[in-house]
Amino acid sequence: MSSSILIKNGRVIDPAGTIDRQADVLIRNGLISNMSGKGQFEDAAVDQVIDAEGMTVCPGLIDLHCHLREPGQEDKETIKTGSEAAAKGGFTTICCMPNTKPPIDTAAAVSYVNSIAARDSAIRILPIGCITKNRKGEELAPMYELAQAGVVGFSDDGSPVIDASLMLRAMQYAGPLGLPIIEHCEDLLLSGGGLMNEGDLANIFGLPGIPAAAEEIMVARDILLAKNTGIHIHIAHISTRGSVEIVRFAKKLGIKVTAEVTPHHLTLTETAVAGYNTNAKVNPPLRRDDDVQSLIEGLNDGTIDLISTDHAPHTTSEKEQEFGLAPAGISGFETALSSLLSLVHQGKMEMVKLIEAMTVAPAGILQGRFGKLGTLSPGSIADVTIFDPNREWRVDASSFISRGKNTPLHGKTLKGKVIITISRGEVVYRLDP
Amino acid sequence: MTENSLNENQGIEAVSWNRKHLLDIDDFSTSEFDLVMKTADVMKDVLSRPIKKVPALRGKTIGTLFYEPSTRTRSSFELAAKNLSADVVNLAASSSSIAKGENLIDTVHTLEAVGVDVLIMRHPIAGASHLAARYAKSSIINAGDGAHAHPTQALLDMYTILKHKPCIQGLKIVILGDSRHSRVARSNIWGFTAMGASVTLCGPRSLLPVGLTGQHAVYSNIKLETDISLALDGADVVMALRMQKERQSAGLIPDIREYVAQFRLTSERLAAARPDVVVMHPGPVNEDIEISSEVASGPHSVINEQVSNGLAVRMAVLYLITGGNKE
Numbered sequence: 001m002s003s004s005i006l007i008k009n010g011r012v013i014d015p016a017g018t019i020d021r022q023a024d025v026l027i028r029n030g031l032i033s034n035m036s037g038k039g040q041f042e043d044a045a046v047d048q049v050i051d052a053e054g055m056t057v058c059p060g061l062i063d064l065h066c067h068l069r070e071p072g073q074e075d076k077e078t079i080k081t082g083s084e085a086a087a088k089g090g091f092t093t094i095c096c097m098p099n100t101k102p103p104i105d106t107a108a109a110v111s112y113v114n115s116i117a118a119r120d121s122a123i124r125i126l127p128i129g130c131i132t133k134n135r136k137g138e139e140l141a142p143m144y145e146l147a148q149a150g151v152v153g154f155s156d157d158g159s160p161v162i163d164a165s166l167m168l169r170a171m172q173y174a175g176p177l178g179l180p181i182i183e184h185c186e187d188l189l190l191s192g193g194g195l196m197n198e199g200d201l202a203n204i205f206g207l208p209g210i211p212a213a214a215e216e217i218m219v220a221r222d223i224l225l226a227k228n229t230g231i232h233i234h235i236a237h238i239s240t241r242g243s244v245e246i247v248r249f250a251k252k253l254g255i256k257v258t259a260e261v262t263p264h265h266l267t268l269t270e271t272a273v274a275g276y277n278t279n280a281k282v283n284p285p286l287r288r289d290d291d292v293q294s295l296i297e298g299l300n301d302g303t304i305d306l307i308s309t310d311h312a313p314h315t316t317s318e319k320e321q322e323f324g325l326a327p328a329g330i331s332g333f334e335t336a337l338s339s340l341l342s343l344v345h346q347g348k349m350e351m352v353k354l355i356e357a358m359t360v361a362p363a364g365i366l367q368g369r370f371g372k373l374g375t376l377s378p379g380s381i382a383d384v385t386i387f388d389p390n391r392e393w394r395v396d397a398s399s400f401i402s403r404g405k406n407t408p409l410h411g412k413t414l415k416g417k418v419i420i421t422i423s424r425g426e427v428v429y430r431l432d433p
Numbered sequence: 434m435t436e437n438s439l440n441e442n443q444g445i446e447a448v449s450w451n452r453k454h455l456l457d458i459d460d461f462s463t464s465e466f467d468l469v470m471k472t473a474d475v476m477k478d479v480l481s482r483p484i485k486k487v488p489a490l491r492g493k494t495i496g497t498l499f500y501e502p503s504t505r506t507r508s509s510f511e512l513a514a515k516n517l518s519a520d521v522v523n524l525a526a527s528s529s530s531i532a533k534g535e536n537l538i539d540t541v542h543t544l545e546a547v548g549v550d551v552l553i554m555r556h557p558i559a560g561a562s563h564l565a566a567r568y569a570k571s572s573i574i575n576a577g578d579g580a581h582a583h584p585t586q587a588l589l590d591m592y593t594i595l596k597h598k599p600c601i602q603g604l605k606i607v608i609l610g611d612s613r614h615s616r617v618a619r620s621n622i623w624g625f626t627a628m629g630a631s632v633t634l635c636g637p638r639s640l641l642p643v644g645l646t647g648q649h650a651v652y653s654n655i656k657l658e659t660d661i662s663l664a665l666d667g668a669d670v671v672m673a674l675r676m677q678k679e680r681q682s683a684g685l686i687p688d689i690r691e692y693v694a695q696f697r698l699t700s701e702r703l704a705a706a707r708p709d710v711v712v713m714h715p716g717p718v719n720e721d722i723e724i725s726s727e728v729a730s731g732p733h734s735v736i737n738e739q740v741s742n743g744l745a746v747r748m749a750v751l752y753l754i755t756g757g758n759k760e
Contacts, residue, residue: 195559199644204459206559206581206619209643276560322537324558324579 003047004028005422009038010052010386014059015356016363016375025057027382030425034378048427052386055419058355059374060092060123060383061337062362064260065157065182065236065308067329068094068125070116071109072101077313077403079113082333083121085402086311087429089333090418092383093124093366093373094311097157098135105130105141110149122428123421124370124383126152128182131170137161140170147177152366155182157236160218162188167222171229180232180258180365185218185243186284195324197270197285205273207323210285212240219243223250223257234365235259237310239284241294248303258365260308261295263336264408266343268292272408278319278326280408282312296348299357306361307354309336313404331397331404339409341389341416351389382425391417450753454566454573457582459623466591466628472749473592473742479516480745489752490519496549498540499576500526500556505716505740506576506586510553513747522549537561538568545571551754554578572754580614586715587620589746591628593739594670597711602629607664607706609698610674610723611640613685617715618674626654633657635664636696639685661696668706672713673698673724689722698724700731711735 005027012023012035019035026033026041034041043049063086069077077085079096086094096113098104104113110127117125129146133139135156143154154174160183161167167183174181191214196202198209219235223246226233235247238259250257264282269289272280280286298304312329319326337358343349363374372380392415397405421429449464458466479487495514499507507523514521524544526535537556544552551572554562559579566573577583594601606625612618612634625632631654634641641657658664665671676692686692703710712724712733720726729736 203619203642203644206579206616208580211643276563317536320538320564322531322556322558322564323560325531 003425004033004045005048005050005425005427006041006043006046007050007052007057007384007386010055010057012057012376013352013355014376015352016059016360017377019376020352025376025384027384027422027425030382032376032378032380032382035376050386050420054390055386055388056351057384057386059359059376060385060421060423061090061358062093062366062374063091063309063311064095064306064362064365066094066096066311066333067099067313068096069100069313071112075315075403078120079116079125080120081401081403082311082313083117083123083125085333085400087123087421087423088401088418089335090337090385090387090421091123091333092385092421092423093126093370095126095128095152097155098128098130099156099158103130103135104128104151105133105135105146107142107145107149110146110151114150122426123423126150126366126370128153128155128157130154131156131161131181132166135159137163137166140166140173143170143174143177147179151179153180153182153234155184155236157182157184160184160186160188164221164225168225168229171225171231171233175229175231178367180234182234182236183218183222184236185215185222187214187217190214190217194285195281196273197287199270199288201270201273205276212242212287212291215240215284216242216246219246223247223255226257227253227255230256232256232258237262237265237284237308238295238298238304239265239287239291241291244294244298244303248298251303258305259303260306261299261304262308262310263332263339264330266292266295266299266307267339268408276323277408278321278323279330279406279410281323281326281328282330283328296343300349300353305357306365307340307357308362309333311402311404313402314406315403316405319406329404329406330408331400331402331406333402334400335395335407335409335414337387337418338393338414338416342414344389345415382422384422385418386420387416387418389416391415393417452754455584455750455754456562456566456573456575458584458587458620459582461624461627463628466624469588469746469749469753470592470595472753473745476745476748476752477742479748480741486516486518488518490514490517490755493519493550493755494522494548495519495551495553495751496522496524496544497553498524498526498544499554500531500561501577503555503576506555509740509743510576510747513744513751516744516748517751519751522547531557537565541565541569541571545569551751574750574754577616580616580619582620583616584620585743585747585750586617587624588750589739589743590621590672590713590715591624592746593713593735593742594711596738596742597735598669600628601625604630604669605633605667606630606670606672607633607635607668608672608674609635609661609664609696610676611636611680612674613640613642614677614680615674621672622655630654631656633664633668635659635661637686637692640680661702662705665702665705668710670711670713671698671703671706672715674715675717676719676723693722697722698728700725700727703728703733713739716740
């Protein structure tokens with residue numbers, strides 16, 4: 001069933017193998033068969049030849065943090081539309097957060113998502129399980145059962161675990177299961193009622209602010225709890241300079257912490273909220289320019305490990321409301337790589353670093369439990385993304401595959417576009433010429 | 434009297450008003466401020482006549498859509514509209530109708546469907562009138578959106594000051610009290626600083642805006658001061674804001690008594706200001722909380738004038754928004 005594909009003439013970037021050179025990649029039986037210098041493989045020997053002249057060929061992108069909304073909120077997104085949107089954005093593995101309705105806090109819920117994914121998705125979907133039952137922050141979810149059912153980590157994302165003693169017990173309990181705790185760091189009392197980043201702009205707009213400390217206090221708390229328990233804490237969507245500094249310090253101390261940052265926190269600031277643009281309403285909020293600079297620095301120096309989209313689709317009618325009533329979130333799959341490439345084009349980040357943060361780094365969190373992901377080395381799973389780093393296009397939210405048209409990038413021109421996405425040796429997305 | 438005669442006889446210049454909506458005054462030019470002030474003078478003249486009614490807005494329908502309880506502002510707008518011979522429809526919405534998921538855009542379209550030309554809106558969430566304006570065919574006048582803006586209040590405050598001072602340029606204006614949650618303060622900061630005044634916000638730090646520290650590019654000429662005697666020193670204008678009792682339960686101040694002890698505007702404290710100081714309050718006044726009754730009804734107080742000027746300014750705004758000066 002699986003055909004052979006030869007990807008010719010591309011610039012191959014495989015950060016796991018520290019490869020960045022012109023090469024051809026051969027795919028057979030759903031695996032990377034071989035890589036060679038240009039023109040060494042015979043076209044005739046394969047079923048399909050892809051000419052990647054002028055393009056970059058990299059491992060399929062991995063997203064550790066997205067919201068697929070199914071079950072329960074299928075008007076926002078489904079596993080089918082979400083996975084297709086992800087494939088269009090170059091993703092071949094996506095980890096979905098458990099804040100569905102009902103939440104993914106039982107093995108049955110995990111099986112449900114897995115069965116829909118098997119039916120509707122051409123790419124790999126890996127569910128994350130809840131930390132607490134019904135995401136209420138009161139009692140631990142059945143983490144062992146969830147781990148057996150195949151979750152890749154635990155999170156109450158969208159909500160933090162407010163009770164520090166409960167978080168401590170969650171870490172102790174999850175430790176032997178070998179899976180990370182992924183925390184949405186937010187002190188809800190400090191952020192309470194806040195709608196955008198605290199500061200001058202919030203004052204001008206008359207919107208209640210969310211202080212940086214609301215995030216940083218929880219980042220610090222969770223790191224201290226992780227130090228206490230020795231387990232792996234993964235900090236979701238880090239957004240402030242202070243959080244970067246705390247994580248940097250924790251890593252120096254040898255605490256087992258990893259952190260992710262979203263494309264929007266790396267490329268946008270709070271000014272995107274101007275005009276009460278609810279499509280720029282997101283949690284954590286878009287911050288200031290100096291926070292963005294810190295996040296980029298943090299990614300470059302390894303303080304921040306990886307990039308996750310936090311793809312959070314909402315319906316248009318939900319977003320076309322008063323700023324205080326509209327839900328927070330950005331539909332991110334279809335613009336993630338393109339918007340991040342602006343950092344490369346502006347010389348703020350090396351291409352290899354960007355690819356690393358979206359492939360081998362998130363693959364590391366998955367610990368090889370799903371085969372060899374995030375690399376193009378021979379024998380690894382043939383998840384491949386081919387993109388044209390220089391192709392310019394104008395974002396039109398109405399053309400999104402995702403049901404969530406909620407993007408602050410609508411109408412903006414981005415440079416760089418995914419051309420082909422290959423999942424397990426099959427072309428699952430190809431840009432219309 | 435016709436619309437034309439209102440123009441020609443009173444000398445309102447048909448210049449520089451191109452606004453369909455009045456959402457905010459943060460982008461007002463000084464000539465726009467002047468135009469509102471001049472037009473308000475004309476309206477004030479109308480209000481001084483035995484028959485306080487002109488036909489300028491005859492045949493127009495003005496709607497009020499208030500999601501927060503308000504008697505003063507709403508009736509001021511209603512009277513302003515009626516003095517200009519407009520028909521008025523009042524839609525009393527409530528905060529609970531927001532919670533019930535009644536869609537604001539639908540409500541605006543419904544009011545337009547029954548013929549509303551100008552919609553005057555108050556809403557507890559900042560930016561709500563901007564949202565309405567984005568989808569409206571009618572003109573939207575923001576009568577207060579959350580802690581963001583209350584443009585007609587700022588315009589009437591400027592107008593009132595100009596009745597007592599030759600110009601706003603160079604004045605030291607103190608806004609006393611809870612400026613953190615105040616749309617009146619936010620709009621006044623824009624207006625006063627745009628006209629060249631320096632503004633001092635005074636109150637307990639927990640009721641002053643967060644993030645406004647020292648120099649910043651956006652608000653020029655603004656200062657935060659927690660010491661009321663320093664704030665009032667040499668002040669030309671002092672505006673006390675209404676102290677909301679719920680700030681205590683929200684933990685922003687220990688209690689009202691402590692606020693009163695530190696920040697009530699009393700005649701002793703007012704002595705630090707200039708002898709010709711003007712005392713203002715957007716109302717309704719909590720007497721002897723933010724301002725002593727002695728000062729509120731004393732010789733420096735222009736609080737009642739603010740109310741009557743509010744009517745003239747709102748008439749002016751309605752007149753300009755409906756294109757009255759372009760006839």
